[in-house]
Amino acid sequence: MRILVGLINGMISGATPILLAALGGAYTFYAGVFNIAMEGMLLTGAFFAVLGSYYTGSWLIGVLLAVLGALFLALIFILFAVVLKTDEFVTGIALNLFAVGATTYMLRKIFSVKGVFSNAGIQPIPSVRIPLLEQIPVLGEILSGQNLMVWVAVLATFLTYFLIFHTHFGLRLRAAGYNPARLDSSGVPSSRMRALSLLASGVLCGLGGAFLSLGYVNLFAENMSAGRGWISLAAIILVNGNPMGIALISLLFGFSDGLGLLLQGYRVSAQFTAMVPYIATLIALYFYAARKKKLKST
Amino acid sequence: ACTPAAKTQEQPKRVVYLINGALGDNAFYDSGKAGIDNIAKQYGVETRTIECNFDAGKYEPSLRAAVDYADVIFVISYGFEDQLKEFADQYPNKIFVNIDTVVENSKKTITSVDFIEEESAYLAGVVAGLTTLDTSIPNVNPDKVVGVVGGDVDPVVSAFVFAYENGAKSVDPEIQVLKKSLGGAWDDSARGKQAALQLYDQKADVVFQVAAAAGIGVLQAARERQLYAIGVDTNQNDLEPGYVIASDIKNVGKSIEDVYKTIHEGTYKPGQVLKYGIAQGGVDIALEAKVQVLPQSIVDKVLAIRQQIVDGTLKIEMYNNQDVWQ
Amino acid sequence: MGEACASPIFLNFFSRAKVMDSNLIEMRHIVKVYPPNVLALDDVTVDFRRGEIHSIVGENGAGKSTLMKVLYGITHPNSGEIVYNGKAVHFREPGEAIAAGIGMVHQEIVLIPEYTVWENIVLGVEPVNWLGKIDRRRARQRVQQKIDEFQFNLDPDARVEDISVAARQKVEILTLLYRNVEVLILDEPTAVLTPQEIPQLFAELNRLRDSGHTILFISHRLEEVLELSDRITVMRRGKKVETVPATETSRQELARMMVGREVIFTSRRTPQHPGEPVLQVEHLTLREDHGRTRLDDLNFEVRAGEIVGVAGVEGNGQFELVNTLMGIQKPTSGRILIHGQDITHSDILERRRFISFVPQDRGKMGASLPAPVWENAIMTHHRLNPQLSGWKGLLLNTRYARQFTRQLIDAFSVVLPSPQAPFRTLSGGNQQKVIVGRELMLQSDFVLLDQPTRGLDVGSMEYIHDQVLRIRSEGRAVLMISADLEEIFLLADRILVLYRGKIVGNLPVERTNPQEVGALMLGGQHESP
């Protein structure tokens, strides 16, 4: 029982950063921007979260700084990909490279450590305990005591869904992806929507990064995004950017990740258990592709 | 020939610390760096550190750069032992000191510093075993379970796990040791934390981390669960005060300083294998912490066993490629 | 936000009264060069009056669209000024033009197929609540209101991908009316309409004019221009030739001003007896899984030395007919035979041994724009013509490829910088000549032409037509799909009319007329004699 609960909690906290990043990517996906800089934005967010939290002693400012940090990357992306019309793929790859180098460098410059900065002075993002629910055996243990950012992610999922499919912002955003010429000729510059979508993904990746370094664990480690940005990209493409689908895939990923670790108890080599999430993603892709095929044929 | 003559033979001017990985593990590599910095202070030599960041493409050029630059090279050569041997043979009058593994070149010029991790890891196991049995310690459950999280499944980590398990079982053969490996994700502390959480869910009271940066996640898991962890390589007892009950220390810096001292005094002999166990101060267990969790009784027991090891009355079984992960 | 501002039109009623035929818009000395060096507008000066329908005619590439795009703020002139409502304006983007009351419907319709009609229309000026949530009820009702006001019959909730081309055009116009523009620019709106739909459009335009709108109308079709407009401006090769009142000119004169020489509008087709059937289509049916029938039991044949024209409003099965003939889509049932040989299930390359194919969209299906001309010229030949392959069929014989391209260029008098030049840098007409040449040089007995002269000017059009007639006289079988009835009557021996995937008419050209065919295209019954 405890193990199951642990697995579910593991799933949730494993899914959160991916979910946040992927939601960010969803905006750019609909706006027709090929954004692979989520990895870098996560990492930058994680770093600035720790920076802010450590120096001000307030996790809130940490989160704020995380968002600003990721936004900074988004701005560079906008400058090159939207303004100077540089290839989006190059911009993304370069930004990821840049993020790794820059965070590592600042880590050394500011905290004069390399690798990990972990310190009691880093204020973590609090977790939310729900008085009455707590009592309920399993459900309580899951719903209560989750990190605040987990609930933010849940909120973000629905908010994103609402924004993209029910507001004029969303209508224009998707128009920018479907047919920028139309959007331009109806008086809304599509480049503006592309820029906005990048800013949105900056904000969300910033939050995701903050969760990595102030939520789940309470430290910054070089390259701690550890490929989560790429997973979120896969999740987005997998479900064509649909926020609900993204949430699902992220959970699937978080779950299989924990499951992998658990399987080690049962004579499976660590390397194979570590593959589980990626294989799970492939399987998901298989079913998704099959479904799309059916839809197309009908 | 420790005479003025030896003294007059020109002193080394430049020292390189060449590591396969990267600084910042709060541990192994960093402790070596500390030693290097002390050398620089003490003897006023120029020192440089070359990190290869585990990038195989960098090993040979780095070695080349090192021999071009320095006359003494302290090297942590996981992964490029072969190239190291070649270079050592090519440059017999440069001093190569290989840390943490035994590398022997045909000209026998490489001196190796070999740490006996098993001794300290064994003590870590003892600490864990005694702790899980002592239900008087807050939150310790009656089940006799302890855990360990390794960054990878390579021989070095396996050696730790092997001795740790022996130590724990020496306390009570019924103690069960659960293991998790991060399969090489040394820098993914979130993963490290999740692994530890799973161990705690499986009733472990103490988790030993052998996972560098990812290991910090393990320590934080301990705090979250109000349970206990054992640190590695440096004294991490105060990283999460009250939850890190001990640390398995590997004092790379000391060994480097010792060896350099001999070089400075001209007593250095190439081609040796220097064993650094507890007795030599190469490895050790640190039990003192700001927030002391271990009852004195346990501390005493552990120190007693430590003493036996120092005296040589207790021989610790060395790791020898057994499969320790099941 | 999103609330469209109070209509300027009422104001205009009063102003209109006093300044009846004052100039609403003056474009002075406009020069536009597209990078690197396409001189699209060469010092053009023209004025448009309030409340008139002003047509602009000219060959392809004469600069009509560019002129309008400059006015609309899509492209920016290198020099020249625009005066609107008495003051100099300079629109940086269409949004500003719209805000000022000028709207444009593009030559190639730009709508979002995935969106509904009302979503397309309100895009950019959506009525929203305080949350930014789109107020669907209000939006729909506003759109409906406009639809009623101007008597367009449209379903605001239909998805654009499901409605006819004519309807899409209405959506485009409505989008502008919804924004209360006073000047409407329509770039070749009739190109995609049937003879029956055009009067409807004109009626709507006249109504708009009477309600105080100014309409700038671009077209190739001279007679309709004469019928509709108050004044007509003729352009040629980026220069304005002249602006004349519609009442004081004629089709012949306009054509001469456009092309710079006399143009013959009569068919040069000589009677000829068709031979053996080359293409036979039997019970060809294409049904999509959820029941929608795209092709409904087609039966017809094309004989040697015969040109069969396929008439029909776009989206009635032409696309699917081409796809099934070419093997892009597999038919649900039925057979396709060439020379009696069943090719229903053979792959594309197999078919290409028998079929020459000129697609309707040069850029999408007919060529690779970035590739050099010669690489476009040898496509398909590289598979069928052994001389093009070198060592063991692995290598490409580039020397022969260039020689081959030369032949094509000479045989079809293509004008181009060099065979190495990127295909995109060729003019539309020359691009089409290369494609037609490539296909006709395949020497296959069956030739499938899909809109072979779409978007070509009179000169290129004449040339292509001559080629089509030539291969007819060579005794090849031609199936020509065209939205342009004039062209079909000019060339075809027999006319197939497609309606909702059915063949609703199979008429010898000499025993029918555009009116009848037009009626059939719209689903009217065909009264056989």
Place this chain on the structure above:
Amino acid sequence: MKQKVFNALIGIGVALLLGAVLLILQGYNPLETYQALFEFSLFGYYPFATTLRNAVPLVLPGLSAAIAFASGVVNLGQPGQLVMGALFATVGGLYLDLPPALMIPVLALLAMLGGMLWAGIAALLRRFFDMSEFIVTLMLNMIADYFTAWAITEPFKDPTAFSPMTPQITQNGWLPKWGEFNSMILFMLAAVLVSWFVFNRWKAGYEWRITGQNALFARLGGCDINRNFMAVMLMTGALAGLAGGLVVMGGTHRFIRGLGANYAWDGVMIAIVANNGILATFLYGLFFSAIQTGALGMELITSVPNEISQVLQAVLVLVIVASREYLNTLVEQISARRRAREART
């Protein structure tokens, strides 16, 4: 062509300037730094040889990516294909025993086979379940990474080693060296030439190019799209795999942890910077190899940390591409303005 070279040079120039600004801001002397950079990468016999050798695992994956992208195939699996190639070559080198004259080509072929296999999986998944090769190759990268890690820690591990690695492959499989010049360079040159030839002179290459530019046109023109897709996947997989094999045969002589750490991604990056041109990929590959090799010198002489050279690379990539494209439009606009002026007068 000349225009291209010119733009590239301008781009590099601007990038280096920006890099210098960056260095000054961080309190380093740009001149010294750049000098060290090039002393350790170009000036001198050993540095140059090293640069060439380090270029191999950049250029080959680069070629792989370039050909794939130019043919409209989104093969991002170079990292995985590289390590699989390395593994195959290693295993071959462990268990086969042939004279060098045979051993070396055989191992090279094995390496290509490994890459092809890994790319082939993605190709088949795309072909039969139309699963986007984009995601599949990305996931396969991770899987290959763990798979090889397993292979060298369990079945093929060197029991005497202290970290996960295989034993050394037989001497016969080692690539010969002439002084500092490692013969893997020859393989690279050969690969470049072959790639160029296939892509520009073969009928297949012609069809790939056209397909990459306009798939529908190629299909209607009678090209066998599916077969071409498969062929491109396999060929690009082979190129990436070969890179892995060469790293083993010419460098480490065994599969060690962290082999091919980030070559392949750099390769992809280089391909895009080179606009998927084959020769351009080769040249940019050399350039980035020089930067990376020289970075070591910066660390040693001016103690500029390795991160900085990472940042520097990012800046290089962005600025080179950006300024190159910006320059093109600029040139066109200038000529347009001239034309317009003529028209007015």
